[in-house]
Amino acid sequence: MNFKIHIEKERCKGCGYCINACLQAVLKMSKALNLKGNHFPEVEKSDACTGCRRCASMCPDTAIKISKVYSESDNKTSAEKK
Amino acid sequence: MNFKIHIEKERCKGCGYCINACLQAVLKMSKALNLKGNHFPEVEKSDACTGCRRCASMCPDTAIKISKVYSESDNKTSAEKK
Amino acid sequence: MLERILITGAGGQGVILLGRLLASSAVEHIPHITFFPSYGAEVRGGTSVCQVILSAKEIASPLSETFDSILVMNQISLENVIRQMKKNCLVLVNSSLCKIPPVSSKVVSVDATRLADNLGDTRVANFIMLGAYLAAKPVVTPLQAEKSIRELLAGKNMSLIELNIKAFRTGLES
Amino acid sequence: MLERILITGAGGQGVILLGRLLASSAVEHIPHITFFPSYGAEVRGGTSVCQVILSAKEIASPLSETFDSILVMNQISLENVIRQMKKNCLVLVNSSLCKIPPVSSKVVSVDATRLADNLGDTRVANFIMLGAYLAAKPVVTPLQAEKSIRELLAGKNMSLIELNIKAFRTGLES
Amino acid sequence: MIKDMIYDRPESLTDVKTHYCPGCGHGIVHTLIAETIDSLKIRERTIGVAPVGCSVLAYFYMNFDVTEAAHGRTPSVATGIKRVLPDRIVFSYQGDGDLAAIGMAETIHTANRGENITVVFINNAVYGMTGGQMAPTSLIGQKTATSPRGRNVETMGPPLRMCELLNSLDKPYHIERVAIDGPDGVRKARKALMTAFKAQVDGKGYSFVEILSPCPIYQRLSPVDALKFVGTQMAAYFPVGVFRKEGTVVNA
Amino acid sequence: MIKDMIYDRPESLTDVKTHYCPGCGHGIVHTLIAETIDSLKIRERTIGVAPVGCSVLAYFYMNFDVTEAAHGRTPSVATGIKRVLPDRIVFSYQGDGDLAAIGMAETIHTANRGENITVVFINNAVYGMTGGQMAPTSLIGQKTATSPRGRNVETMGPPLRMCELLNSLDKPYHIERVAIDGPDGVRKARKALMTAFKAQVDGKGYSFVEILSPCPIYQRLSPVDALKFVGTQMAAYFPVGVFRKEGTVVNA
């Protein structure tokens, strides 16, 4: 089991709240700019992510979505969704 | 020593507050009407008046003035005024 | 027909009610009616005035400067309107509380407050005046007036309504 | 004379300051001057635009539809104004952040942001652009411009003022 | 025989007869204010601001400078005077409709700025001037022209307690509620006004005196019964006492 | 491989990009409101009232019915909707200028009537939309366009604490202050909004949630520093907590 952080980079305004919120240092700010000229977060340590949602909950621009990823073997169902 | 209640009857609107306020029943409502058609207080028991000013302090229409009256023999001066 | 009526008295004497009543009695039979109360700054005590105009033709202003009838309930009011008492004007005065004015109008004096007192309540003097007025100028029938009294007082207790009717009849016959 | 200048760039690139500075440098010598900033809803990020008009004759509107000079500080702004780049228009582009536009105007490219970076602060690119512009069109003398820079920045610390003057001179000589 | 006046009309009242109804609390409070101003010897530097309400004509009765204000804006007008004439004594005199309905924002912001003015608030639980409509302070169940079935808490909310509301602000220096339901209440009211005006004279800041007051006409009672209404029913809902003393919240 | 979305855009938000500055608290709160509405399954019967302030365009971002209101009059507009559509869920969304300055009277009277609506109050201690002027809630010493030397208590009064002010009224059912200074604050804010909207759904009456919120631009800080400002300086003056719970005053 694993978590995937989806960053819609064109929504991002580069405030850095997500990075600031993550206790696992999963995210870091990009060097690159998006079309609006903002830096945006990139996933640096994917494995460290605990799926705690702190990053996403702070995003003023709903640029972050999070999914849980199971290998087929994981015996979980999608009913577990929040 | 004695107190005199001056009632300017044309100011009076007949509310009865003064009569109601007097603990000594000095005042009673007139039978007569003033020009505006109101009954007004009349001094009934002048001697009972203690000069407490309760009547006057309640008058919404400043129709009541009170004075202290000394006989010449009373050794008081007017400096005692409130 | 054109009947312009001024009604005046002290606050509390039921002047406005009297005017309204007269106006409503006319609703079914007289084409044009206006009623105008004095209102405003002088609500706090003082005199009370209203005007009723009954007319076959359209009424321009609800406020007239000349009157066909003037009903007066107390002395102060009388003094205020004495100048309006012209020759062709019928004046009804509540003689219990007014001196008879020295005017060229026809003056009818009604001992309204005393008669009302006799009926048990000085406050019904207004309907005594109404009766007396309709006796002198039958602009509406007594039946219409009584119907209006009942309607206007609907909801009040029966004995009060009857007292008022009685007052009205007393006036009518006075 | 009539010189209508459009200045545009990203918010934060000092476009408004650049325009104000140009306008103030002209105050003593050019009879008619207007400066108009873009304002309003779009203050939150996005591009920044202003217009300066210098004229011997009275200026009707502070907003022109045709320009004698256009100064562009970044690529997005360039795309917004590319249609205004007509034949007789002088265009100065900050080539550090813009592609050279394929237009009929005379285009001067200034490597402003890079030059500013070399001076130690990319934010002074605007004054490099000003220098370059005055080199191409000496509507006011360098002395007047420098005086205005000192006045406008009065109160700021000395080294900052000097840095800006240096940037201006760099542009002038570029 | 010597006569000494021991109770006389204060100098700060003109001798114009008021237009108030018999037993109206405005008359009592006018006298109290005038007495306070006389004792503080500030008549020549006092400026009153009269509200829109039954007391709109207060300038006829008060023997010092008075200006009218638009309905509810009295505190703003007072602010506009006090700020440019800081050595004058400025008070606003307001009814419950003026102060607690339309003028709520001005009341709170003026108190919150701590303007060095005095607000005298006549709470008679009804709109007098316009003919007896419900006031923000009308009691629960009270019948008025606009609450003909009695004030209903569900649709109209409960009566607003202004002293309590203002007491949650930092800046007011003095907040007090009194009831002129009889001579004792009147005495306390006089004292409260003295404290309030004195505070202003001493530059201490905002003072507020709420006076529960009879309006026999629209409380629909005889004058003497209106006094009782003020002292019992009103005072039961609006407890009298000092809420703020020398800038500190006190238990009422 | 199976993917489960565990954090997604709520249905009650449109996918329009906002005009807010980087790090603006409005964006965070919009999401929280949308999540609350989604969980309560009331999207189809919710009506929002947007203020005049940076969030004036909220109707572009919210995926349910929204109306504009004149500056400060949001609670009156909400009242006008709720009274004729009592089974709809109506909330007003307001900034500090809108709610606590020009709209003070409407705020207090709506709360006092106990309208069954929810008020979401974004306190960012400044006027965002008009370019960073002093708000009623600007902190002491805070520099703004209209307090260039810092907010001076003597002339401008202290910051207004709205929860405390409203808590002196009888009718409100729920009053709470939260601060979105980090994920924990956001969680509490979500919970507070849920309590407030739930109260309305259950017909309990007026609920009020104040949210201390970053405005990096006019708090003159970087976004992350603005969060700190909210969590430390603002929260120090505006204590977070529940002030009114199920209609009863509680200690914050």
Add this chain to the structure above:
Amino acid sequence: MATRVLMTGNDAIGEAAIRAGCDAYYGYPITPQNEITAFMALHMPENNRVFIQAESEISAINMVFGTAAAGKRAMTSSSSPGISLKQEGISFLAGAELPAVIVNVQRGGPGLGNIAPSQSDYFQATKGGGHGDYHQIVLAPDSVQEMHDLTILAFKLAGKYRTPVMILTDGRLGQMMEPLILYKGTPPPMQRKAWAVNGAINRKPNFIRSLYLVEGELETLNIKLQKKYAGIRQKEIRCEKRLTQDCEVLLVAYGTSARIAKGAIASVRAAGIRAGLLRPITLWPFPYDAIARIAKHVKGVLVVEMSSGQMLEDVKLAVNGHVPVFFEGRMGGGVPLESSIVKKIKSISRRKIMTGH
């Protein structure tokens, strides 16, 4: 005769509002319109409608905005100073294209003024006391019957055009009683308004606004509004013409002034002077053309108003210099005297007709 009842003008408005299906009334006391608020306090709850005594006129007009935005019928009433306070709200209603009925029972101004009848808010009502290029429909009754009927009409027009409609009357018409026949129709049931904010069930969310920041958008709204106004001008102008066929002196007056003017006309006609009256019933849209047509064949036009001469400007615009326009007015609560009007009519009738100027 159909059954008539005797009512004050203010009550007649309240009764009409209820019969027109007014869902909610929001008001704040002010003389001389207090009877409306009291009437609604008594009768709206009886009819399961909403009544709120708001904390101010501003709050009241914004409650109206809310109810109108929700697709329901709303009304507020006030008098001059209170109406001034509603100007921002009225501009917002116009901008957001919401239907609403606003009653102004005018009193003497400016400032606190007095509580006597007046017509000095004509400019405010017809030209827009609020900001921006908007209009409200303005209806001016001259009898208690019309106080009633025009209130019914006000709700109809407000709904039809999604616009605020003002009933502009005065303290005299509000306080006087006359017999009237009550409206017997039933209000059309409220259909689910497609534009209202009442819950986005099975449709995309609606939003109501007057803010249009994108360049050109607000101009587009304004062009749309102006088109609507043009349509109203075409269809909704109402006026009463009395004896205008043959008149040599044309009076123009509305409301209470028109009543007095009618008296004056009757009296001069008796003396053989051919005076006529055009009484605008809609003050906006104003009957410019009707006046212009009659003005062609008269010696002069006399405007009678309880103001310093406000409608006068509109009459001059209508007459456009063809004949002289005269004025008889009273201010500050004064009501023109029939005798003064008669005098003016007589003097105008003595003029020689001139063509051109």
Add this chain to the structure above:
Amino acid sequence: MATRVLMTGNDAIGEAAIRAGCDAYYGYPITPQNEITAFMALHMPENNRVFIQAESEISAINMVFGTAAAGKRAMTSSSSPGISLKQEGISFLAGAELPAVIVNVQRGGPGLGNIAPSQSDYFQATKGGGHGDYHQIVLAPDSVQEMHDLTILAFKLAGKYRTPVMILTDGRLGQMMEPLILYKGTPPPMQRKAWAVNGAINRKPNFIRSLYLVEGELETLNIKLQKKYAGIRQKEIRCEKRLTQDCEVLLVAYGTSARIAKGAIASVRAAGIRAGLLRPITLWPFPYDAIARIAKHVKGVLVVEMSSGQMLEDVKLAVNGHVPVFFEGRMGGGVPLESSIVKKIKSISRRKIMTGH
């Protein structure tokens, strides 16, 4: 050349107010006039004057009332919706005869509208957005220099006539910078105003009011006000005439529109078309006579406005049917284009002159 400084129009107003001796400024933020409030926040305290950011526009105008009643100079500023909220206050100032300066930096309406420049509050400003028969003097600058100079004038006129004076401008003039020469005069020291409420020392108490309940009193006040207004009409009308001596097409425009009109005139003159401009500087009192005189010898009059045609009515009243009046306007924040004006001028110049109608 006297020393010129470069300033925005908004700042130029603030600077002028301070130089005119403004004792107190009360404002509430609103775009596009925020620079004034910010300027005053910074500079009033420096000069020991009063600055308060009020809790609302209503509070601000009533603070102005207080300061004016105290005999001191007061100013407030706002933009369209905020000015609507001040209408009751302005009517009170007029009724109580108090001097005050009110700045309206207009934006697009109605409702919340937008923040682009507009002239759609002309009616509100000139006809009385508030209730009652009153007027305020309305000054309309068309340059940053005039924003400054007319503010100085506003304080003078307000004091002279004890009347509110409005500066009616727009977002464009407020935001733009131009060089200007600052006013160098010193404000006349405030004499102890005999009518002010500032403490009854050695005199009878003063009171300030606009309530006149006794019958006839309010009418008397109104007659007094109308006399004052007549005096102002006689003495204070100001306008700029440009190339009107020989013009065949007369443009009438004020403020920002006048600037564009000037450009258009220059351009058509170059093409040999004789256009001229009359620019009202006082919108109330309005230069009816000046326009009427010029209109006599032109082919047509063209009114240019940033509204649906508000001043247009005053121009028509002035022209009184002598020649046709045309209109070129933009609404909702749009600004007329020089090219459209030029087109209209050309088409008017091709008309044949007709006498009479």
